[in-house]
Amino acid sequence: MPVVFPRKKANRDGSNLAKWxxxxxxxxxxxxxxxxxxxxxxxxxxxxxxxxxxSLAELAETLGITKxxxxxxVPNKHELLYRCLYHSTEAAFSAVDYGRKNGANGxxxxxxAVKEYFILVLGDNASPSVTLYDAGALDEKSxxxxxxxxxxxxxxxxxxxxxxxxxxxxxxxxPKLVINVILGTMNWTPRWYVSDGEWNxxxxxxxxxxxxMRSIAANP
Amino acid sequence: MPVVFPRKKANRDGSNLAKWxxxxxxxxxxxxxxxxxxxxxxxxxxxxxxxxxxSLAELAETLGITKxxxxxxVPNKHELLYRCLYHSTEAAFSAVDYGRKNGANGxxxxxxAVKEYFILVLGDNASPSVTLYDAGALDEKSxxxxxxxxxxxxxxxxxxxxxxxxxxxxxxxxPKLVINVILGTMNWTPRWYVSDGEWNxxxxxxxxxxxxMRSIAANP
Numbered sequence: 055m056p057v058v059f060p061r062k063k064a065n066r067d068g069s070n071l072a073k074w075x076x077x078x079x080x081x082x083x084x085x086x087x088x089x090x091x092x093x094x095x096x097x098x099x100x101x102x103x104x105x106x107x108x109s110l111a112e113l114a115e116t117l118g119i120t121k122x123x124x125x126x127x128v129p130n131k132h133e134l135l136y137r138c139l140y141h142s143t144e145a146a147f148s149a150v151d152y153g154r155k156n157g158a159n160g161x162x163x164x165x166x167a168v169k170e171y172f173i174l175v176l177g178d179n180a181s182p183s184v185t186l187y188d189a190g191a192l193d194e195k196s197x198x199x200x201x202x203x204x205x206x207x208x209x210x211x212x213x214x215x216x217x218x219x220x221x222x223x224x225x226x227x228x229p230k231l232v233i234n235v236i237l238g239t240m241n242w243t244p245r246w247y248v249s250d251g252e253w254n255x256x257x258x259x260x261x262x263x264x265x266x267m268r269s270i271a272a273n274p
Numbered sequence: 275m276p277v278v279f280p281r282k283k284a285n286r287d288g289s290n291l292a293k294w295x296x297x298x299x300x301x302x303x304x305x306x307x308x309x310x311x312x313x314x315x316x317x318x319x320x321x322x323x324x325x326x327x328x329s330l331a332e333l334a335e336t337l338g339i340t341k342x343x344x345x346x347x348v349p350n351k352h353e354l355l356y357r358c359l360y361h362s363t364e365a366a367f368s369a370v371d372y373g374r375k376n377g378a379n380g381x382x383x384x385x386x387a388v389k390e391y392f393i394l395v396l397g398d399n400a401s402p403s404v405t406l407y408d409a410g411a412l413d414e415k416s417x418x419x420x421x422x423x424x425x426x427x428x429x430x431x432x433x434x435x436x437x438x439x440x441x442x443x444x445x446x447x448x449p450k451l452v453i454n455v456i457l458g459t460m461n462w463t464p465r466w467y468v469s470d471g472e473w474n475x476x477x478x479x480x481x482x483x484x485x486x487m488r489s490i491a492a493n494p
Contacts, residue, residue: 102409103409103410104407104408104409104410104411105326105408105410106325106326106408106409106410106411107408107409107410108410186406187324188324188325188326188327188408188411189322189323189324189326189327190323190324190325190326190327190328191324191326191408227485228481231473231478231481231482231485232485234463234466235459235462235463235482235485235486238458238459238462238463238465238466239455239458239459239462241462242455242458242459242461242462243454243455243458245458246454246458253451258451261448261451262451262455265447265451265452265455265489265490266455266489268488268489268490268494269485269486269488269489270485270488274488274494
């Protein structure tokens with residue numbers, strides 16, 4: 055996924071005129087790019103070292119900035135985690151939409167959703183998403199928000215399975231149990247996937263989605 | 275799995291004679307039973323609420339004991355987590371052994387190992403195992419021990435896959451990627467499985483193992 059540049063905002067004098075022929079990004083765009091870099095680095099840390107294994111001081115050091123500068127972009131580490139978790143639920147919503155719109159039957163909808171999700175959350179240019187976390191690292195309200203959004207995705211994916219059983223593309227099975235396994239894989243993969251390793255996200259997204267679909271496909 | 279009573283130890287006076295006709299467990303057995311109850315409750319907490327979402331004070335309250343009494347059994351929460359993680363690596367080692375000894379081909383070895391693992395770690399009487407954790411919650415030496423033991427299991431399971439590809443029971447695939455997905459499911463299942471829910475561990479162990487095997491079986 056390419057980096058999504060934010061829509062161009064008005065210049066500080068209120069005009070929308072380009073400066074320096076847009077040879078350098080605007081101040082606002084630069085702010086967004088820096089934020090994006092911070093979130094991406096944070097997501098990497100949370101995914102591989104966990105919440106308590108990731109410190110703001112280390113993040114600042116990796117990004118070559120001071121810890122004080124980092125606070126321009128996010129008030130604290132809890133908020134950083136929450137936003138990364140929220141990103142992953144947004145990715146899940148888009149992925150479900152994509153599957154729903156483009157799949158011809160239940161199995162295809164599920165396959166497309168799972169593959170799209172991996173494409174959205176894995177890799178260097180992915181949305182800075184976190185899937186595994188310690189419940190104690192979020193306040194109650196934030197935890198409830200994430201929980202409710204995850205529950206929605208679980209429900210949506212179960213519906214694809216039920217649809218697949220009905221249209222004959224999926225073997226008779228327990229949609230809830232099947233989706234628990236599939237969601238587990240969706241949550242776990244960002245933990246082991248490293249973008250500079252032996253695989254790229256296109257390959258892993260396809261392989262893992264295919265593997266999961268084969269486990270329930272009527273015609274594997 | 276039944277609770278494994280520790281081997282009977284000598285009485286405090288050094289004798290091995292039963293007291294009260296063994297109508298009540300010995301002092302040593304009682305100590306072990308209490309420890310076991312503590313570990314089981316802790317594992318439940320860590321699996322469902324995470325390290326930082328689980329407090330020793332709450333554990334003590336659930337068990338109906340004082341926090342001071344709890345310190346007779348374990349020096350601190352980090353140690354409690356470490357031992358629960360260690361339990362899960364022991365379960366994985368036993369499960370791999372079981373698969374190796376009883377499977378007729380690569381796929382069967384893998385299926386038996388995965389199913390046996392779930393039987394060992396799920397359910398009320400299971401070994402108090404924890405699989406998901408925040409790396410920051412362990413000291414370096416403990417983290418290295420757990421990491422090395424997990425790596426061994428990963429290697430063992432990959433060998434079953436390679437064997438299965440060679441003997442024709444498993445489709446051509448990338449053993450490392452496949453085992454990453456399977457280990458993810460092994461680690462994730464204790465998070466959603468609740469013993470007093472709609473499923474029991476026998477059912478879930480079989481269903482999840484079958485689902486995973488179907489994804490790579492030459493003849494699903």
